[in-house]
Each structure stands twice: as C-alpha cells, then as structure tokens.
Amino acid sequence: MKRFLKVDDIGDLQIALKEAEIQKKNPFGFSYLGKNKTIIILFFNSSLRTRLSTQRAAMNLGMNVIVLDVNKDSWKLESEMGVIMDGDKPEHLREAIPVIGSYCDIIGIRSFATFEDKEADYQEKLLNQFIQYSGVPVISLESATRHPLQAFADLFTIEEYKTVQRPKVVLTWAPHPRALPQAVPNSFVEWMKKADVELVVTYPEGYELAPEFTDGVTVEYDQEKAFEGADFIYAKNWASFSEYGQVLSTDRNWMVDEEKMALTNNAKFMHCLPVRRNMIVSDGVIDSPQSIVVDEAANRIVSAQVVIKRMLEKL
Numbered sequence: 366m367k368r369f370l371k372v373d374d375i376g377d378l379q380i381a382l383k384e385a386e387i388q389k390k391n392p393f394g395f396s397y398l399g400k401n402k403t404i405i406i407l408f409f410n411s412s413l414r415t416r417l418s419t420q421r422a423a424m425n426l427g428m429n430v431i432v433l434d435v436n437k438d439s440w441k442l443e444s445e446m447g448v449i450m451d452g453d454k455p456e457h458l459r460e461a462i463p464v465i466g467s468y469c470d471i472i473g474i475r476s477f478a479t480f481e482d483k484e485a486d487y488q489e490k491l492l493n494q495f496i497q498y499s500g501v502p503v504i505s506l507e508s509a510t511r512h513p514l515q516a517f518a519d520l521f522t523i524e525e526y527k528t529v530q531r532p533k534v535v536l537t538w539a540p541h542p543r544a545l546p547q548a549v550p551n552s553f554v555e556w557m558k559k560a561d562v563e564l565v566v567t568y569p570e571g572y573e574l575a576p577e578f579t580d581g582v583t584v585e586y587d588q589e590k591a592f593e594g595a596d597f598i599y600a601k602n603w604a605s606f607s608e609y610g611q612v613l614s615t616d617r618n619w620m621v622d623e624e625k626m627a628l629t630n631n632a633k634f635m636h637c638l639p640v641r642r643n644m645i646v647s648d649g650v651i652d653s654p655q656s657i658v659v660d661e662a663a664n665r666i667v668s669a670q671v672v673i674k675r676m677l678e679k680l
C-alpha cells in the first residue's frame with residue numbers, strides 16, 4: 366500500500382476488518398516489521414486522538430516515530446507555486462516535502478479544509494503535493510475532504526457492537542458554534558456505502574454534502590423519523606457545502622438527546638470526538654451506557670495499525 370487517503374485504498378472491507386480484529390487481539394504480533402523504520406507524522410492542525418493513536422499504532426509495530434507540529438515547531442511553509450517569497454513564509458513545500466521524505470519511511474499528514482476556496486480544498490492540493498514529492502508512502506491523518514482512519518475505526522466499532530447482520534446506521538448533523546469541515550461525514554458516508562449497513566443521513570436543508578459522496582444515499586430531513594429503529598446514531602456537525610464553509614443553522618433542536626435516542630432500537634451513540642456537550646449531544650446521552658465514543662476512539666489505534674502494517678509489508 367503506497368497511500369491511504371480514501372476507502373478504495375483499503376480494498377476489500379471484510380479482509381480489512383479481519384486484519385483489524387487480529388491487530389486488536391495481538392497488537393505486538395508484528396513488531397518486527399517496524400524495526401529500524403521511521404514514520405513522521407505532521408500536523409498542520411490540532412489533534413489529540415489522531416496524534417496519539419497513530420503514534421501508538423506505529424510503536425506497536427516497532428517503528429520509530431517523529432511528530433512535527435508544523436505551525437509551532439517548524440518554518441512557516443509556502444504552498445503556492447510561482448510566488449515571490451517575500452512574505453512571512455521562509456520555506457517552500459517543494460523543498461520541505463522531499464527533505465521530510467528523506468528522513469523517514471512513511472509520512473502521515475493532517476491538514477484541514479481552509480474554507481477559503483472550495484475547489485482547492487476538494488482538489489486536496491496539499492495532500493497531493495506530499496504524494497507527488499515525498500518519495501515515501503503517505504497516510505492521510507485527515508485531509509480537507511476525508512478522514513479515512515476515523516471512518517475505518519468507526520466501521521470496525523460498528524462491527525464490534527452490532528447485534529443484527531445489517532444494522533441501521535444514522536448519520537445526523539448536529540449544531541456547533543463554529544464552521545467545521547466535511548471530512549468526517551464525507552468519509553463516514555463513503556465507508557458506510559461500501560459496508561453491509563442501512564445508511565440514512567439526516568440534516569437541515571442546506572447541509573447537503575458533496576454529491577460525489579452522497580449519490581445514492583438515503584436522506585431524511587426529519588431527524589426524528591430518521592432515528593426510528595436505528596441501531597447506531599453517529600452525530601457530527603459540518604459546515605455547508607453549497608454555501609461553502611458557512612454556518613447556516615445553529616438550531617439546538619438538532620442536538621441528540623435522550624428523547625430522540627428513545628425513538629431508536631436502543632441505538633449506540635457514536636461521535637469522532639472532540640464533541641461539544643449539550644450542543645451536539647446531551648450529557649444524558651454521552652454519559653449513558655449507549656455511548657461508545659471512548660471505545661470508538663480507542664479503535665483509532667487499530668485502524669492506523671492495519672494501514673501502517675500494510676505499508677511496512679510493501680517497503
């Protein structure tokens with residue numbers, strides 16, 4: 366595996382889920398693979414789970430890990446080609462990327478949507494420069510449009526907790542005071558479409574995701590109707606795609622609370638975290654036995670470990 370950016374990069378989901386199960390049962394079983402190998406994980410944005418779980422996964426596989434918080438610990442990096450570099454960015458990505466690649470065997474990179482330019486975000490300009498110039502395998506630790514390690518962990522968590530063969534999984538928009546990227550819901554939909562689940566997506570009008578992700582997906586604008594009979598409720602906020610990056614609604618009626626959870630088939634509550642309590646979800650739901658957000662976050666180690674292991678095997 367040379368890159369991990371989206372669901373197609375993992376291949377057969379059943380095989381990937383089986384590998385995840387093996388990695389979880391025996392996390393140090395492949396520690397010989399990473400001997401004398403180094404992963405550099407680069408963060409252009411803040412992180413708790415992605416940073417720590419990827420580190421832990423690489424360490425379980427015997428790798429050396431270097432973490433770089435680009436905005437804090439490095440030169441400011443220019444990304445535009447052809448510019449006169451007379452501003453506050455003393456280094457260009459065109460040099461920085463191959464230099465970083467020369468120090469490691471695998472690169473992981475986290476960078477959010479800028480919300481300045483929809484086309485530039487959806488073209489994944491930054492991530493593609495790393496693929497083009499680093500010379501080593503690249504893992505997306507969340508990009509402008511996708512968060513594949515999160516979606517893989519989400520799917521594995523659903524597999525662990527499901528009580529029926531084909532569970533009803535509901536992705537619901539929920540309110541948030543700030544504009545958040547579409548990466549998590551995009552990837553969640555992308556992965557669930559390929560999984561053996563009944564997927565329903567619910568959001569207020571104006572929050573339609575990019576058609577490339579939601580084509581063929583069941584959309585229900587009535588949140589309570591969507592919740593009926595659900596086995597999993599996956600809450601997430603995202604900013605508008607059509608009015609790119611705008612917050613069109615902060616309607617608190619979309620928060621996931623006990624009353625709405627009572628409409629479900631005793632559904633498990635999921636969220637990628639971090640989550641704003643009593644905005645996205647009530648204390649009563651997230652503190653209830655129905656909430657599996659911590660187990661879901663713990664499975665981020667598992668998804669990262671499957672991906673890094675596959676890359677190590679192909680070095």
Ligand code: CP
Binds near residue numbers: 415
């Ligand atoms: N879910 C997730 O990616 O968490 P962090 O932003 O803390 O990495």
